[in-house]
Amino acid sequence: MRLSLIVLLILLACTAVADEYTGTVTKDMTIRKTRSTSGKKLGSVKEGETVLITEYGSTWSLIQKEEISGFILSKNITDLALVGAQPDEEVALYLGTASKDLTIRTKKDRSSQALQELHSGDRVYITELGKEWMKVVKNGISGYVLSSGIDGIEAAREGILVPEEFIPEPPFEPRFTATADVNLSIRKNPDSKSSQVGMVYNGEDVEITEILGEWAHIRKKQIVGYVLTSHLRYYRPLDPFGPYIPGVEFYPCAAQVTQNVDVFDSTSGAYIRTLHPGDVIATTALDDRFRVFLPYQRTRGVITATSSLNFEPVRFWQDAKPGELIAVFSTFYAESPTSAKEEGRLYNSTEGVKRLNGVRINSGAEFRFNDYCAPYTKSNGYVEGPIVNYVSDKKTGYGGGICQVSTTLYDAVLQIPIEIVLQSVHSAYGIFYAPLDMDAAVGSGNLDLRLRNVLPYDIEMHLETRDGVMCVRIYRCAT
Numbered sequence: 403m404r405l406s407l408i409v410l411l412i413l414l415a416c417t418a419v420a421d422e423y424t425g426t427v428t429k430d431m432t433i434r435k436t437r438s439t440s441g442k443k444l445g446s447v448k449e450g451e452t453v454l455i456t457e458y459g460s461t462w463s464l465i466q467k468e469e470i471s472g473f474i475l476s477k478n479i480t481d482l483a484l485v486g487a488q489p490d491e492e493v494a495l496y497l498g499t500a501s502k503d504l505t506i507r508t509k510k511d512r513s514s515q516a517l518q519e520l521h522s523g524d525r526v527y528i529t530e531l532g533k534e535w536m537k538v539v540k541n542g543i544s545g546y547v548l549s550s551g552i553d554g555i556e557a558a559r560e561g562i563l564v565p566e567e568f569i570p571e572p573p574f575e576p577r578f579t580a581t582a583d584v585n586l587s588i589r590k591n592p593d594s595k596s597s598q599v600g601m602v603y604n605g606e607d608v609e610i611t612e613i614l615g616e617w618a619h620i621r622k623k624q625i626v627g628y629v630l631t632s633h634l635r636y637y638r639p640l641d642p643f644g645p646y647i648p649g650v651e652f653y654p655c656a657a658q659v660t661q662n663v664d665v666f667d668s669t670s671g672a673y674i675r676t677l678h679p680g681d682v683i684a685t686t687a688l689d690d691r692f693r694v695f696l697p698y699q700r701t702r703g704v705i706t707a708t709s710s711l712n713f714e715p716v717r718f719w720q721d722a723k724p725g726e727l728i729a730v731f732s733t734f735y736a737e738s739p740t741s742a743k744e745e746g747r748l749y750n751s752t753e754g755v756k757r758l759n760g761v762r763i764n765s766g767a768e769f770r771f772n773d774y775c776a777p778y779t780k781s782n783g784y785v786e787g788p789i790v791n792y793v794s795d796k797k798t799g800y801g802g803g804i805c806q807v808s809t810t811l812y813d814a815v816l817q818i819p820i821e822i823v824l825q826s827v828h829s830a831y832g833i834f835y836a837p838l839d840m841d842a843a844v845g846s847g848n849l850d851l852r853l854r855n856v857l858p859y860d861i862e863m864h865l866e867t868r869d870g871v872m873c874v875r876i877y878r879c880a881t
Contacts, residue, residue, distance in 0.1 A: 427479060444471075454466045684732045
């Protein structure tokens with residue numbers, strides 16, 4: 403019985419069908435009777451010809467051509483395919499994309515035999531993941547390629563999970579830029595104990611895709627990582643239709659005061675000031691206690707007596723109909739000037755409001771603040787007022803106060819898709835009437851506020867100033 407079993411196994415082995423392959427010849431070759439360049443010539447194959455391979459070897463392969471069975475050099479065979487193999491997509495556990503040309507090899511070794519080639523952009527069918535090498539299948543042939551050349555790993559079918567370390571990072575899509583105010587370590591992960599992958603130096607700009615609490619996801623040249631949000635300044639939007647830059651709040655109402663109403667500090671509850679009939683301010687919607695909040699210099703004000711306000715709703719830009727309000731912002735100054743400088747400041751800002759009120763910006767057009775208001779000279783209708791100057795003792799100048807107009811306008815348009823072509827802050831200290839880093843200085847030369855209307859419709863600016871309140875409203879043009 404034992405002898406019979408052995409004989410049966412031998413017979414099965416002898417009758418087993420060996421794997422057959424097809425391949426493409428890359429150059430003219432001689433078919434040899436033996437595995438030697440001096441072997442008897444049996445025939446030949448031509449470049450580009452497809453051959454049937456009955457035995458594939460590292461140096462020589464046995465092929466069948468018509469009635470001829472002989473050997474050709476394996477290195478001159480490409481596009482190797484296993485005859486009768488399952489489709490690659492059925493065998494694969496994972497899928498990827500070749501990010502560069504790759505060689506499929508028999509072993510995890512750059513010097514091992516090359517089986518096939520993958521070209522940049524090819525779909526890659528993966529059967530085994532690895533940090534340095536991945537096992538792949540092409541045309542039924544399994545081998546190894548360098549992991550660094552495969553992007554976008556995903557499961558080949560439902561029920562297969564991609565290990566976390568192989569889940570690709572989403573593409574970095576910069577939404578705004580910012581400037582570092584100290585030297586910052588770029589961390590691999592949003593954690594101060596994470597490994598350092600680079601540095602951002604004081605005064606350098608970085609691209610930002612996302613703010614995650616105390617950490618910002620940034621890119622500096624080719625380095626992607628995380629830095630502390632607390633040391634980033636001067637945010638600038640890159641995509642007008644993208645998210646707001648940090649610090650911008652959408653105000654859904656323009657409220658006109660109908661009778662005297664008091665404003666209090668929303669944190670301490672301390673009295674701030676009284677508004678008078680006719681004043682217009684930007685506010686939030688009513689909360690559950692019938693209060694509204696409003697921007698007030700570097701803090702936030704609150705009004706509890708909201709029955710003294712008439713509200714005009716702000717429409718989201720994509721929903722706005724002709725003639726409807728799409729943005730509003732308000733700032734504050736001293737209600738009663740107490741000096742000649744303050745009187746000059748009020749005169750100049752009022753002059754700027756008059757020049758800009760009713761200005762229309764057509765869709766696609768660029769608006770330049772200085773085209774309407776400059777030069778800031780006596781001959782152009784301005785008087786002396788206080789200016790921000792840290793490089794000399796000169797603290798007054800013609801047009802001093804006009805920057806409150808440009809700043810209020812800037813904070814209004816940050817709430818809608820308007821391209822900021824040019825904007826500069828006064829200094830690292832900011833300005834008292836606006837949130838830090840969200841002011842817009844104007845002056846001589848290239849110190850200007852320039853905007854491009856990228857909305858699909860024309861807009862019109864309405865500006866007014868009274869009783870220590872300046873308000874800018876932006877409307878979709880009625881016609």
